[in-house]
Amino acid sequence: MSxxxxxxxxxxxxxxxxxxRLATLLGVAIVGIALLVAIFAPYLTPHDPFAQDLNLRLIPxxxxxxxxxxxxxxxxxxxxxxxxxxxxxxxISMLIGVLTVVTSxxxxxxxxxxxxxxxxxxxxxxxFLITCRLSIPLILVxxxxxxxxxxxxxxxxxxxxxxxxxxxxxxxxxxxxxVRNLDYIAAAQAAGASRMHxxxxxxxxxxxxxxxxxxxxxxxxxxxxxxxxxFLGLGVPPPLPSWGLMIAEAKEYMFFSPWVIMTPGIxxxxxxLGINLLGDGLRDxxxxxLER
Amino acid sequence: xxYAIEVRNVYREFKPPGGIVRSGRPVRAVDGVxxxxxxxxxxxxxxxxxxxxxxxxxxxxxxxxxTSGEILVDGRSLTGMDRRERARLIQPVFQDPFSSLNxxxxxxxxxxxxxxxxxxxxxxxxxxxxxxxxxxxxxxSEMAERMPGQLSGGQRQRVxxxxxxxxxxxxxxxxxxxxxxxxxVQAQILNLLTExxxxxGLTYLFISHNLAxxxxxxxxxxVMYLGRIVxxxxxxxxxxxxxxxxxxxxxSSVLTPDPALGIPDVGLGDAYPDPTNVPPxxxxxxxxxxxxxxxxxTMPDNIRKDGRLVECLLATTS
Numbered sequence: 001m002s003x004x005x006x007x008x009x010x011x012x013x014x015x016x017x018x019x020x021r022l023a024t025l026l027g028v029a030i031v032g033i034a035l036l037v038a039i040f041a042p043y044l045t046p047h048d049p050f051a052q053d054l055n056l057r058l059i060p061x062x063x064x065x066x067x068x069x070x071x072x073x074x075x076x077x078x079x080x081x082x083x084x085x086x087x088x089x090x091x092i093s094m095l096i097g098v099l100t101v102v103t104s105x106x107x108x109x110x111x112x113x114x115x116x117x118x119x120x121x122x123x124x125x126x127x128f129l130i131t132c133r134l135s136i137p138l139i140l141v142x143x144x145x146x147x148x149x150x151x152x153x154x155x156x157x158x159x160x161x162x163x164x165x166x167x168x169x170x171x172x173x174x175x176x177x178x179v180r181n182l183d184y185i186a187a188a189q190a191a192g193a194s195r196m197h198x199x200x201x202x203x204x205x206x207x208x209x210x211x212x213x214x215x216x217x218x219x220x221x222x223x224x225x226x227x228x229x230x231f232l233g234l235g236v237p238p239p240l241p242s243w244g245l246m247i248a249e250a251k252e253y254m255f256f257s258p259w260v261i262m263t264p265g266i267x268x269x270x271x272x273l274g275i276n277l278l279g280d281g282l283r284d285x286x287x288x289x290l291e292r
Numbered sequence: 293x294x295y296a297i298e299v300r301n302v303y304r305e306f307k308p309p310g311g312i313v314r315s316g317r318p319v320r321a322v323d324g325v326x327x328x329x330x331x332x333x334x335x336x337x338x339x340x341x342x343x344x345x346x347x348x349x350x351x352x353x354x355x356x357x358x359t360s361g362e363i364l365v366d367g368r369s370l371t372g373m374d375r376r377e378r379a380r381l382i383q384p385v386f387q388d389p390f391s392s393l394n395x396x397x398x399x400x401x402x403x404x405x406x407x408x409x410x411x412x413x414x415x416x417x418x419x420x421x422x423x424x425x426x427x428x429x430x431x432x433s434e435m436a437e438r439m440p441g442q443l444s445g446g447q448r449q450r451v452x453x454x455x456x457x458x459x460x461x462x463x464x465x466x467x468x469x470x471x472x473x474x475x476x477v478q479a480q481i482l483n484l485l486t487e488x489x490x491x492x493g494l495t496y497l498f499i500s501h502n503l504a505x506x507x508x509x510x511x512x513x514x515v516m517y518l519g520r521i522v523x524x525x526x527x528x529x530x531x532x533x534x535x536x537x538x539x540x541x542x543x544s545s546v547l548t549p550d551p552a553l554g555i556p557d558v559g560l561g562d563a564y565p566d567p568t569n570v571p572p573x574x575x576x577x578x579x580x581x582x583x584x585x586x587x588x589x590t591m592p593d594n595i596r597k598d599g600r601l602v603e604c605l606l607a608t609t610s
Contacts, residue, residue, distance in 0.1 A: 183392035187455065190353050191406035192379030205396035 024281025030274025037087055038094040046070070047081035049088045049241050054079050058257045073263055076246070077253055082260070085241035086267055092242045093223045093271060096157055100222035101215050103161025108168025109211060113199050115169070116176030126173065133166045138225065142234045151237045156229060160222050171214050175207035209286035216279030220272045227268055243268045294367035295328040296463050296495040297335075297352060302326070302361030304347055308568075317568045321347035322358070323519030326594075329512070331462070334489065334496040336510030336527065338503060338542065342567065344519040345499045349467045352497060354378050366462055376410055383456035385485075387468035389448035393440040399426070399451055400436040406459045425454045429484060446477035450484065457488060465497045470505055482509060503542065507531055515539045518565045518575045525600035535602045537580045574605060582606060 037044060047070075056079040060067050067074065073082040115126025145159050179185065180203065188202050227244030229235030236242040238249070243264040250260035302325050308316035321344045329335045337345050350356045352363060354370045363370045365381050383406070386392035393402050400422050407418040426436055429450040440448055449469065456464050466485065470478040486509060489496060500506050506513055507527060514524040515538060523536040534540045571578055577587035587605055595607045 183386040183388060184394040186350070186353075186355055187384060187386065187392050187452075188394075188405060189355055189375075190379065190382070190384045191455070191459075192376040192409040193405060194375075194409070197409070201397075202394055206394070 020281075020284065023277045024284070027274045027277025027279075027281055030270060031278050034090055034094055034271050034274065038091040041087050041091045045081075045084035045087050046072070047084045049080060049084040050239055052078045052080055058253065058260070060257065061259055061263070064259070074259060076250065076260055082263060085246060086243070086264065088241040089243045089246065089264065089267070090271075092153065092236060092240060093226065093268075095153070096160065096226045097219040097223045097275075099157045100160040100164060101219045103157070104163070104165040104218060104222075105168050105211070105215060107162070108165030109172045109204075111165070112169040112172025113176050113203055113207075116173035117180050117199060117203060119177075123173070126169065130166050130169050133163065133169075136163065138163055139229075139232070139234070142229050146234045151234060153236055153240065156226055156235050160225060164218055164222060164225075167214050167218060168211065171210050172207060175210050176203055179203055179206050209282075212286070213279050213283045216275050216282065220275040220279070223268070223275070224272055294331075295364070296331040296333070296366060297327075297329040297497060298364040298367075299325055299327050299348075299352065300362045300364070302348075302351060302363060303359045304344075304351055304356065305359045319567045320519050320570065321567060322351060323570070324361075325516075325519070325521055327514060327521060327524060329495060329497065331495050332493060333512055334498055334510045336506035336513045337497065337499045337516060338501060338506055338513060339516035340501065340542075340565075342565070343516045344567070345501075345516055346467055348516070349384070349465050349497065349499050353382055353384050353465050379406055379409060379461075380459050381461055382463040382465060383459065383461040385449075385452050385456050385464060385466045385469045388472045389445055389452050390440075390472070392452050393448055395440050397439075398436070399431070399438055399440065399443070402440070403436075403451060403455045403458055406455060410459070421458055422454075425458045426451075428488075429454045429457075444477075445473050446480060449473060449477075449481050453481075453484065453488070457492065457494075460492065461494075463495045463497065465499075467499045468501070469498075471500065471502060478505070485509065503531075515542065518567060518570055520575065520603065521601070522576065522603045523601065529600060535600065535607055536576075536604050537582050537606070538576050541581070574603075576604075 053075070056068070056071070056075050058077055059071050059075045061074040061082070062069065062072050064074075071081050071083070073086065075082055076085065111126050111129060115123040141163060142159055145155060149155060185198060185202055188198050193202070226235050226242065227247070230242045230244030231248040233248065236245055238245060246264040247261055247268075250257075250264070254261040302322055303320065304322040305318040305320050307318050323344070325348060327335070337348065339345055347356065351358050352365070352370075354363075354373065357371065365373075365378075370378065400419070403426060404418050404422045407413050407421060413421075423433055423436065426433065431447060431450050431454065435443065435447070440451070443451065453469075469485070470481050473481060482505065485496070488494060496509070498506065498510055510527045512524065513527050513530045514521045515530075515536065516522070517538050523530065523534070523539045525535075530539065531543065534543055565575070565579075571588075573589045574580070574583070574587045574592050577583040580587065584605075590605060592603050592605045592607075595602045595604075597607075
């Protein structure tokens, strides 16, 4: 790719093929729309997502026979408007994605930077924690937690947030090790800067681009895991409109009304795809920035 | 009399990374160095790569603790000194201005860091001092808003000098401050450093492998080999009458302007020094052109004579 850039007389800036830029734009658009939908959910929903109407059960979406114009994507098995539930589901998915990444990022980045910067015993301890974390099966922990304290949105977010920090820690650790021996760190030490300043203001901004990419990957993973946990009944409790829960509730009707399982599945797929495309695009852009 | 820098019998070892089972031999980067530097002087430290120059610089700046020995800066011990107090006494200028300035900070924040770290200087006063110092090293006020990536190598090194001097330290440790720069810029930076020393009454520890640069700026020169100072003398004496065979070899390795003469043969052979495996006796004897039998067995003493120090058996016998 860089050879293409040189051939086109654009030294310094890596030009990636047009379709990759298109993919990035698509990712930005999907994530942007999902964010807006999540924030403005109450203003966008045509119906109350919790309102049941047993007379209007399993109405198909508008492009199918027997649909009703008031329910664009039809209704579920107890007559709740599917579009409204999907819109509120975006809110839950984005909430889980963002809050999980914030929690796990805080834990993982702190451990990684401290271990990578100080090395020695501290680093051994951090590596031990990472190894321990990697040996814990997530579903098993989720099962235990739900059995002990019951399921709720907060429990899902905390469980995922406290378990998904390993990749943050690994990436923060290795990138910190690359940065810590550079002269500007020594200069800051000689300038009398505090340890906190050196870690937060000198090291962190120089590894942030790698961490942003990890954050997007972890966000997609958290959203998928929430759907999986909800599908297994270990995640968000009903009647909250989580996409995973919608798929779980719809699975008994999928042979006669396949759209009830397909629509949340497609939406989940599109959002995760969008986040991953955004992550790839960020990696390319920030990679080019680092080459400069 | 208090010296600006006093180094007393300092050792520094590095343990190679190893597991529980296997651990390599430690590297002795600095192997018993003693010297003292009067205030206002410029001590040039020369030697080939890997001889411990940069480790010595880091020890003196307090960035590394010595394995043993004592370092006094302005009469006070570095160990246990508060980081803010140390920053007011001694500041560094590094070799590569592309890695010594944080690429994510603006120039004025980089230069202001030593002031901000003091914690008791009002913000407005900090800004004034940063701008004053930038102007002194020839960086315009509009460049203060830029990022390091937007500056040339010479400008970056000026910024690094401004950062080192903004707290008005007494001592500046320059670790090869010109070797990463273009030849035309090197002279500007050297002249700037010389002017600043005169104006501000600074003491420099000037580390370089470039003998011409050291001859230009230093008042006193120390030659390092495998972690020890093997010769130390006032600059003129050292360059005019080198006493140690290694110093002689270093001086004869300087390239002549005539390319037809080729690379001079300094008679050192190709037995490169290995700091994990220091030879017995005189550490220089495997490469020394004038070595004799006793050199392999007896470690030479420091011979001090007429204000110069030589560590060689030849100096003892004569």
